[in-house]
Amino acid sequence: MSERSYADECGAALALDAVGERWALLIVRELMFGPKRFADLRLGLPQASQNVLSQRLKELEGAGVIQRVKLGPPARAQVYELTSAGVALEPAVVALAQWGARLDVHHGSKMSxxxxxxxxxxxxxxxxxxxxxxxxxxxxxxxxxxxxxxxxxxxxxxxxxxxxxxxxxxxxxxxxxxxxxxxxxxxxxxxxxxxxxxxxxxxxxxxxxxxxxxxxxxxxxxxxxx
Structure with a gap:
């Protein structure tokens, strides 16, 4: 969880304390369909600096949204994956994508x-x-x-x-x-x-x-x- 807080007991405020920082929900998006290595997350979120991405991953891990796991052979790599609490965010992320489709805003940037x-x-x-x-x-x-x-x-x-x-x-x-x-x-x-x-x-x-x-x-x- 970020050091900044809304100091509000509303469930929505508590959720935003955990996943409301910039890039946080996009990290959840990148992990919705399966685990990823740090390098792969950077490829999917090229506008996030390495330091900011590392900080958000640390915060999400602290909030119990993601976890690090080590893959066995032949990969032998450390990856990030959603916890059960992170998976529970999927309907909210999908709803945000549907809501965002209502906005007449187009950046022209590439999609991951x-x-x-x-x-x-x-x-x-x-x-x-x-x-x-x-x-x-x-x-x-x-x-x-x-x-x-x-x-x-x-x-x-x-x-x-x-x-x-x-x-x-x-x-x-x-x-x-x-x-x-x-x-x-x-x-x-x-x-x-x-x-x-x-x-x-x-x-x-x-x-x-x-x-x-x-x-x-x-x-x-x-x-x-x-």
């Missing part, structure tokens, strides 16, 4: 792979009654995604026997899913790649707001409603 994964979770709307599993490979980052009629589940790591595999960069999939770039045009140019069951891939693609919602002016919600 976990930012894209959070957006998928926040904006998911089932497109079919059947459950499908896809592997989303974004360079060195890979996510196992399971879709069904009720929810979307996303975990960092390789998917076991996915129905379809989607490959590309964070930017290329952002452009296809939420921009104005046509999926077939991207496939033709090799910017993205889809292998496996195309019907499963199409169900994934149709499970999010129509392409183009992040182009032009106005909030995401306004553009979806329009």
């Amino acid at each position: 792979a976990d930012s894209l994964a959070l957006l998928l979770k926040a904006l998911y709307r089932p497109a079919g009654p059947s459950a499908v599993s896809v592997a989303l490979q974004l360079g060195d980052d890979e996510f196992a995604i399971h879709l069904d009629s009720d929810a979307i589940q996303i975990k960092r790591g390789a998917a076991r026997e996915p129905d379809a595999v989607l490959r590309g960069t964070v930017q290329s999939w952002w452009d296809v899913l939420f921009g104005s770039v046509d999926v077939d045009a991207s496939l033709d140019t090799g910017v993205i790649e889809i292998t496996g069951d195309r019907a499963a891939a199409d169900q994934f693609l149709e499970s999010f707001p129509a392409p183009g919602i992040f182009t032009g002016t106005g909030s995401l919600v306004d553009r979806v409603a329009g």
Whole structure:
């Protein structure tokens, strides 16, 4: 917990004492889908200095939100992961992402792979009654995604026997899913790649707001409603 406090017994104030400092909730975002090394957290949060990131990790660990664990062979690395208290923040982080989509503010900066994964979770709307599993490979980052009629589940790591595999960069999939770039045009140019069951891939693609919602002016919600 930060040395600064609201000194207020309200649950919201107590929560902000624990996770309200700058970068704190974005660290939670980066760990929502699986553990990460310090170096990987820096890649996902390039605007946070090494000292600030180290301080926030220390504070979150002190608040019981994250913990350090050592991976066995072959990795033999120390990683940070969410505790059960940290995992309990997921609905709040998803709700913040949904709320933020209402704001007409666009920085034009690059998204991390976990930012894209959070957006998928926040904006998911089932497109079919059947459950499908896809592997989303974004360079060195890979996510196992399971879709069904009720929810979307996303975990960092390789998917076991996915129905379809989607490959590309964070930017290329952002452009296809939420921009104005046509999926077939991207496939033709090799910017993205889809292998496996195309019907499963199409169900994934149709499970999010129509392409183009992040182009032009106005909030995401306004553009979806329009």
